[in-house]
């Protein structure tokens with residue numbers, strides 16, 4: 035256990051990077067530097083949060099030996115090179131989701147954490163929602179019996195982010211809503227199901243909106259043609275160990291209600307549960323279904339507050355402070371990448387893909 039005050043830095047000064055920065059500050063760490071390729075972005079964030087140093091080249095930031103922890107909050111194609119360089123420079127890393135564009139990249143990141151004996155954790159902040167934490171405890175206490183089927187989803191009507199920018203480029207993002215939003219919902223479901231092993235994936239992906247310049251809420255990157263070459267909706271059926279099954283859907287755009295909806299449903303032998311989140315609300319999002327005196331009943335528990343990024347960053351800081359990070363080498367982020375690879379391969383080839391097939395190719 036070390037008592038030395040910890041110093042942090044953030045690479046990527048967009049929305050996500052600012053959440054990491056705010057969390058470190060709230061936890062009492064000193065944020066000594068920020069790096070962004072766009073100087074206006076790093077200047078804005080440094081001035082707003084009183085950060086002393088700014089770097090356009092993240093390698094200069096990593097060359098410093100007075101920084102303990104780094105957050106990587108850049109576009110997905112930069113996660114692997116930046117994280118590996120940060121781990122090789124002796125820092126502990128909190129990386130934004132998805133850990134990487136592919137399982138092969140994620141494996142290199144996990145290997146770098148092991149090689150350097152450093153912590154690598156992924157910002158799966160939705161696990162820190164109050165409803166998820168409460169439901170997890172209820173499942174662990176046996177409240178649902180054996181869960182045999184689950185659904186998780188994140189669906190938008192017109193929510194393609196930055197149409198024409200890095201989010202909609204296969205090369206830069208690795209995929210569309212399935213890797214962007216689906217990774218959160220896969221993580222939420224797997225976390226609630228107790229990290230069961232995934233056996234196979236059967237998926238389909240569609241690109242009906244973005245390629246025609248439709249499906250964004252007006253934040254298309256100025257002056258660009260759509261150029262979108264990722265899906266705008268994908269759906270998957272996963273087989274898990276013990277005969278458990280999971281449906282996963284993610285869309286940036288499709289004809290449905292005008293809202294942003296995500297959630298998970300679990301069906302067990304003694305009860306069921308649904309988390310349904312409309313437009314990021316935290317009010318009355320969890321329902322438990324069971325029988326009371328032989329009659330169907332719905333219970334609406336009062337959930338603890340959601341912790342979001344503060345929750346994941348706080349967990350990361352605690353792990354680093356504890357001096358024991360052997361179980362925190364990005365393994366959960368890698369596991370999600372393997373499943374996403376299997377889904378994308380299944381959609382491309384129109385067949386069920388075994389997880390073993392992906393693992394043996396790494």
Ligand SMILES: NC(=O)c1ccc[n+]([C@@H]2O[C@H](COP(=O)([O-])OP(=O)(O)OC[C@H]3O[C@@H](n4cnc5c(N)ncnc54)[C@H](O)[C@@H]3O)[C@@H](O)[C@H]2O)c1
Pocket residue numbers: 045046047048049050051069070071072075090092107108109110112130131132157158159214
């Ligand atoms: N966990 C969440 O809820 C959540 C939410 C949004 C985004 N994200 C993730 O966070 C990451 C960033 O997303 P965002 O929405 O903040 O994107 P963004 O495009 O708003 O910000 C990314 C920043 O990285 C900077 N950047 C690009 N190249 C760089 C380089 N070579 N060196 C330093 N900085 C560079 C950009 O200039 C930009 O300021 C993505 O991986 C995304 O998936 C996570």
